[in-house]
Amino acid sequence: MEQNSLININNLVKRFPVGKGEFTALNGIDLTFETGEFAGLVGPSGSGKTTLLNIIGSLDTPSDGSVNVIGQDIANLNIKKAAVLRRQHMGFIFQTYNLLPVYTVYENIEFPLLLLKMSGSDRKKAVMDALDWVGLTDKIKSRPAQLSGGECQRVAIARAMVKKPELVLADEPTANLDAANSHNILKMMAKLNKELKTTFIFATHDDKVIQYLKRKISLEDGKIVNDENVINKGE
Amino acid sequence: MLAIKLAYRNLIGAGLRTWLNVFVLSFIYVLIIWHYGILDGWNEQANKDMKVWEAGNGHYWHQSYDPYDFFTLEESHSQIPEILQKATNEGIVTPILLSQATVYPDGRIQSMLLRGITPDQKVVAIPSAELNVELEEIPAIIGRRMAKSCKLKEGDITTIRWRDVNGTFDATEVKIVKVFNCNVPSVDAGQMYIPIEKLREMMQAPNEATIFVIGADAEMSDSVSGWAYKDYDFLMTEMNEMMKMKKVGGSFFYVILMLLAMLAIFDTQVLSIFKRQKEIGTYIAMGMTRPQVVSLFTVEGAMHAILAVIVGAIYGVPFLLWQMKTGMSMPAGSDDMGIPIAESIFPVYGVGLIVSTMLLVLIITTIVSYLPARKISKMKPTDAIKGKIQ
Numbered sequence A: 001m002e003q004n005s006l007i008n009i010n011n012l013v014k015r016f017p018v019g020k021g022e023f024t025a026l027n028g029i030d031l032t033f034e035t036g037e038f039a040g041l042v043g044p045s046g047s048g049k050t051t052l053l054n055i056i057g058s059l060d061t062p063s064d065g066s067v068n069v070i071g072q073d074i075a076n077l078n079i080k081k082a083a084v085l086r087r088q089h090m091g092f093i094f095q096t097y098n099l100l101p102v103y104t105v106y107e108n109i110e111f112p113l114l115l116l117k118m119s120g121s122d123r124k125k126a127v128m129d130a131l132d133w134v135g136l137t138d139k140i141k142s143r144p145a146q147l148s149g150g151e152c153q154r155v156a157i158a159r160a161m162v163k164k165p166e167l168v169l170a171d172e173p174t175a176n177l178d179a180a181n182s183h184n185i186l187k188m189m190a191k192l193n194k195e196l197k198t199t200f201i202f203a204t205h206d207d208k209v210i211q212y213l214k215r216k217i218s219l220e221d222g223k224i225v226n227d228e229n230v231i232n233k234g235e
Numbered sequence B: 001m002l003a004i005k006l007a008y009r010n011l012i013g014a015g016l017r018t019w020l021n022v023f024v025l026s027f028i029y030v031l032i033i034w035h036y037g038i039l040d041g042w043n044e045q046a047n048k049d050m051k052v053w054e055a056g057n058g059h060y061w062h063q064s065y066d067p068y069d070f071f072t073l074e075e076s077h078s079q080i081p082e083i084l085q086k087a088t089n090e091g092i093v094t095p096i097l098l099s100q101a102t103v104y105p106d107g108r109i110q111s112m113l114l115r116g117i118t119p120d121q122k123v124v125a126i127p128s129a130e131l132n133v134e135l136e137e138i139p140a141i142i143g144r145r146m147a148k149s150c151k152l153k154e155g156d157i158t159t160i161r162w163r164d165v166n167g168t169f170d171a172t173e174v175k176i177v178k179v180f181n182c183n184v185p186s187v188d189a190g191q192m193y194i195p196i197e198k199l200r201e202m203m204q205a206p207n208e209a210t211i212f213v214i215g216a217d218a219e220m221s222d223s224v225s226g227w228a229y230k231d232y233d234f235l236m237t238e239m240n241e242m243m244k245m246k247k248v249g250g251s252f253f254y255v256i257l258m259l260l261a262m263l264a265i266f267d268t269q270v271l272s273i274f275k276r277q278k279e280i281g282t283y284i285a286m287g288m289t290r291p292q293v294v295s296l297f298t299v300e301g302a303m304h305a306i307l308a309v310i311v312g313a314i315y316g317v318p319f320l321l322w323q324m325k326t327g328m329s330m331p332a333g334s335d336d337m338g339i340p341i342a343e344s345i346f347p348v349y350g351v352g353l354i355v356s357t358m359l360l361v362l363i364i365t366t367i368v369s370y371l372p373a374r375k376i377s378k379m380k381p382t383d384a385i386k387g388k389i390q
């Protein structure tokens, strides 16, 4: 085990109780991620992409095996420590954006910084930077309902990136977007990956996303069937 | 602090529903404060009126006197003892002689209590000085309630009938020289006041009295043989009990009002926790702990009560102050269970009343908000993010 990697996964098994029995969603996963990766979990529906991403994100726990993320053992992390891990080191991007509907764009992006108890002036600067990255400086006062899907996802990216986390986990970030918007946000994320060395892990079956990946991990029935570095569109 | 800031954003963002709940709550605040203010003001005024018109600073009762049993009246008067005579001369007490009698206004029969009072007394507020007139008939004064029920007015002459100490009936004419205004029903309804010396003659009970009223500002509590000392508090027990009943009756109404408001907030909370699962999942994904999310939702609910204070103050303070200044006018001559009632009641708002009302509403709202929010701590974040919990 190279403990100095960003993420170390060893023989991960995840079983879900289904009726009286169990369903094995992940079966013997071994994976390592280094800082600065732009990787994707790809595979058909039901192959276990979201499940794996959730465990890496400490939103779920392994049934078996060990998962080490940024120095924390996910299997033995209590709820509070898991929350702190996510708060300090991770950003999430969801298929359905999950913006807070009553907050403005600015307030949505500011939210993770409030949790970190960052001072007002630092917060303001960080939010303005993040708005700049995603090109939404002019929508600062809008609410999510007034934005297009692409704009919403850009706000979500800014929200995930504003605290400059080590790791961003994105589950199907383009599933609700058209091609132009998909390419737009992928370019943005690729650029942030390059400039800030943030590690991105995607779960997707969208070819447009796959084009941008530097590493493609293929899952099938809870197993890794292929793991390759690829020459991608970004380069 | 964070929870308060976020809760405030969420609450304001939620718009109409928030303001509806807030308005109902603010209404409860204002209504409770106003109503209890009226009751307290009424109580204060009633106590004052009782003191100056009837109770004074206590009474001496003839040992056989029982205000609830008119048949005792025949036995419950006797010679004034020396110590009370002395106090009378000093203006500390004033004697009152009671006799059951009948009045015949317009040929109708109405029983009443005849009260002999010293015209020159200054111990109680009854305008007995009006009895200082030389007339063919016996001068009498009555209150406006009595005047109304007997259809008598100033200047009217009417026949009264009574029994003397030997049990013999006799009758005479009285002239109403004054109809006075008094808020204390027991001083007014069914009572007629004539000079005590006249009543003593009529009853053949020279130098006798039934009760003595101690002046409101005087102090006297010596024990006098044959006479029972009744202190002010004793004389007020009945009225205070009735006031308490009124307050309890009022609280019942507020319990129901509160229940309705709490139901609305509970419902809002349950609904919002159900509708906002994805939001809850997002909070957790962004690194909020579940107790933090629970407290966020609890504060959000409880904040209704705080916003209600502000909204209530906007229309409540002017209203309450206006009521304090102009008073609430009561229907003329209204008799409420015998509690003295003025034409206008001026509410009194104590700090205790205001603070305790706000605290009570805040605490109940917080509990009602917390109960549904507890459910959040059992949610699985992965399910919540997808918003699929039923």
Ligand SMILES: Nc1ncnc2c1ncn2[C@@H]1O[C@H](COP(=O)(O)OP(=O)(O)OP(=O)(O)O)[C@@H](O)[C@H]1O
Pocket: A016, A017, A018, A023, A024, A025, A043, A044, A045, A046, A047, A048, A049, A050, A051, A052, A203, A205
């Ligand atoms: N909470 C759960 N309880 C029971 N089974 C579950 C649960 N979560 C996921 N599964 C099962 O685990 C398997 C993997 O699910 P997962 O959501 O990881 O798939 P996925 O690769 O993300 O698919 P998709 O592309 O459709 O999002 C599926 O068969 C799913 O039914």
Ligand SMILES: [Mg+2]
Pocket: A049, A050, A051, A171, A203
């Ligand atoms: Mg999935």
